[in-house]
Amino acid sequence: MKRRGLLASAAAAALSPATLRAQQKATPVIGYLGAGSPGTSAPFVAAFRQGLGESGYVEGQNVAIEYRYAEGRNDRLATLAADLVGLKVDVIVTTGGSAPRAAKEASQTIPIVFTIGGDPIAAGLVDSLARPGGNLTGVTWLGGELMSKRLELTSELVPQARAIALLVNPNSAQQTESVVRDMQEAARAKGLPLSILNAGSESEIDAAFASLVQGHAGALVVTAEPFINSRRQQIVALAARHAVPAIYGIREYATAGGLISYGASLSAAYRQAGIYTGRILKGAKPADLPVQQPAIFELVVNLKTAKALGLTVPPSILSRADEVIE
Numbered sequence: 001m002k003r004r005g006l007l008a009s010a011a012a013a014a015l016s017p018a019t020l021r022a023q024q025k026a027t028p029v030i031g032y033l034g035a036g037s038p039g040t041s042a043p044f045v046a047a048f049r050q051g052l053g054e055s056g057y058v059e060g061q062n063v064a065i066e067y068r069y070a071e072g073r074n075d076r077l078a079t080l081a082a083d084l085v086g087l088k089v090d091v092i093v094t095t096g097g098s099a100p101r102a103a104k105e106a107s108q109t110i111p112i113v114f115t116i117g118g119d120p121i122a123a124g125l126v127d128s129l130a131r132p133g134g135n136l137t138g139v140t141w142l143g144g145e146l147m148s149k150r151l152e153l154t155s156e157l158v159p160q161a162r163a164i165a166l167l168v169n170p171n172s173a174q175q176t177e178s179v180v181r182d183m184q185e186a187a188r189a190k191g192l193p194l195s196i197l198n199a200g201s202e203s204e205i206d207a208a209f210a211s212l213v214q215g216h217a218g219a220l221v222v223t224a225e226p227f228i229n230s231r232r233q234q235i236v237a238l239a240a241r242h243a244v245p246a247i248y249g250i251r252e253y254a255t256a257g258g259l260i261s262y263g264a265s266l267s268a269a270y271r272q273a274g275i276y277t278g279r280i281l282k283g284a285k286p287a288d289l290p291v292q293q294p295a296i297f298e299l300v301v302n303l304k305t306a307k308a309l310g311l312t313v314p315p316s317i318l319s320r321a322d323e324v325i326e
Helices: 002-014 017-024 038-054 074-086 099-106 147-157 173-190 202-214 226-230 232-241 251-255 266-281 303-308
Strands: 029-034 064-069 091-095 112-116 136-140 164-168 194-198 219-222 246-248 260-264 297-302 323-325
Touching: 029 038, 029 074, 029 099, 038 064, 038 091, 038 226, 038 266, 064 074, 074 091, 074 099, 091 099, 091 266, 099 112, 099 136, 112 266, 136 266, 147 173, 147 219, 147 246, 147 260, 164 173, 164 202, 173 194, 194 202, 202 232, 226 232, 232 246, 232 251, 251 260, 251 297, 251 323, 260 266, 297 303, 303 323
Parallel strands: 029 064, 029 091, 091 112, 112 136, 164 194, 164 219, 219 246, 246 260, 297 323
Antiparallel strands: 260 297
């Protein structure tokens, strides 16, 4: 009997830590690291769960999820990422802003699936889109690359605008730098003065709109960034209060009362992240899963808001719109 116990101990010692953990923990655990807040992230988390379900995993049945939210404070991300690593989760899912970088710095071994609005190569997350390498892969929705298109739509919708403002979060340094650079080039090409409005907190958003009004900007472009997106109700309300035509990067602004939005579907991006997470739980390696890019871009117009602003939406925009809210 004693000899059998020794043999069992020796066999267990020969197993890898990952195999031992799998034997000890039948239900895999996903660590979800969000840069935003639970409330405003709810529709995207639902899309993530949908993708996860398509891969055969249902939260509470055969997979558990540990949620951590930075509430728009990037300085909390490193601690939250370290917490998830300490729990020995099987996969870390990161959403937006600086969250993927925080997760990567916290672990070079745990698989990481990201959703990001910028360029994951420039951000140092992957070696290439086709062959990510390392322990990260995910989805990019090209938030910054679409700035020139948003400016074009703004000029078409508000041709009388002689100056444009751009709302960004300075705390998302790398993403903000690329967005500002792209926007400056687009504005310069059209001969439009551009003012940059920085807002990294709720009070700074209020101050940014006051500055916008004082600067007589004819229209506003709002960047699609996790903290900014988490304050979309506040931003839409301020744009209405100050009668400022604004264009946004995700459809959720337009459905919340914003004038117009153009960009990739965040719900589709999060659903794909869920699918990738499920594939990784089944044994796929992040290095072998190409970073996904959006194939469909949504143009949503809110006619009710346009009427309130005294704007007539040109037929050229209405004919191209994927959704018109009346």
